[in-house]
Amino acid sequence: MTKKQPKIAVFGGGSWATAIVKMLSENVNEIGWYMRSESVLDHIKQNQHNPKYISSVEFDINQLFLSNKINEMVSYADYLIFAVPSAFLKEELEKLTTSLEGKVIFSAIKGIEPESGLIVGEYFHKKYNIPYDNIGVITGPCHAEEVALERLSYLTLACSDESKAKLMSSFLKSRYINTKTSDDIVGTEYAAVLKNIYAMAAGMAHGLGYGDNFQAVLMSNAIREMKRFIKKVHKMKRNINNSAYLGDLLVTGYSTFSRNRMFGNMIGKGYTVKSAMMEMSMVAEGYYATKSAYKIKQKNGAKTPIIDTVYKILYENKDPKIEFLKLSERLD
Helix, strand or coil: CCCCCCCEEEECCCHHHHHHHHHHHCCCCCEEEECCCHHHHHHHHHHCCCCCCCCCCCCCHHHEEEECCHHHHHHHCCEEEECCCHHHHHHHHCCCCCCCCCCEEEECCCCEECCCCEEHHHHHHHHHCCCHHHEEEEECCCCHHHHHCCCCEEEEEEECCHHHHHHHHHHHCECCEEEEEECCHHHHHHHHHHHHHHHHHHHHHHHHCCCHHHHHHHHHHHHHHHHHHHHHHCCCCCCCCCHHHHHHHHHHHHCCCCHHHHHHHHHHCCCCHHHHHHHCCCCCHHHHHHHHHHHHHHHHCCCCHHHHHHHHHHHCCCCHHHHHHHHHCCCC
């Protein structure tokens, strides 16, 4: 007798959530998909694609269970994949009246919940008493836009319970998606958060007119800074040069698809934070992550000149040109 496949649901209506639904559709018979907008759900039902994000991706509607009621979706699924912006996570979860007990939760958010200052896995553990064995992380290097184009991409599925990481890996693996598993749930999630900050720094440098030579030095320093930061918050044996850490950093720092790099580029060119946010239709997770990461590093004492520079520019309204000149003298 074959074991019954658990039910899976994705929470979020953005490009990454849409890409995850596409990946799951290669292997899973029915996928739950929650988003707040009823009009977008109606559009998907009628036109088989998300009108706002990676709209080239067409879905078989018979594969989708669509709902804008979060309690209905939590009741439906055994495995819950959260891909809402971190800034809106608390607001979404406050709608819950259905228990999360027994649910397996994978975070694809790549951000820090701003009010608590916790990465998403820690947030679910501390606020909702979800055991760490039932919490996982989905990290790259992987851009939603390249998933849409079915270009070969890579995912790391991290969970302290290896069987759950392997199961999620089997749901997402396909001819254009390679997967691997990890038990470093805290380290991979922090890496996914920090790389967005470093991508903003790379964008700022580009906007200010720095060239490829500087960018190479910046990324080299960023991976070492990431290593120091993660070691302070969660000490364990890990290879920081693996794809989940260095690979994800590089693709986010260099790719034209990177919204965090784009946001940083606008700041470097002289946009205010508010005007850059208004021009972008997508949330740059690195903006919120910078404030939280800066607070964490103040507590643990990690040496983080790049995070410090980005924080001063975004939150203290410092001049990017002056701050990057100072940073350039600290890099090696």
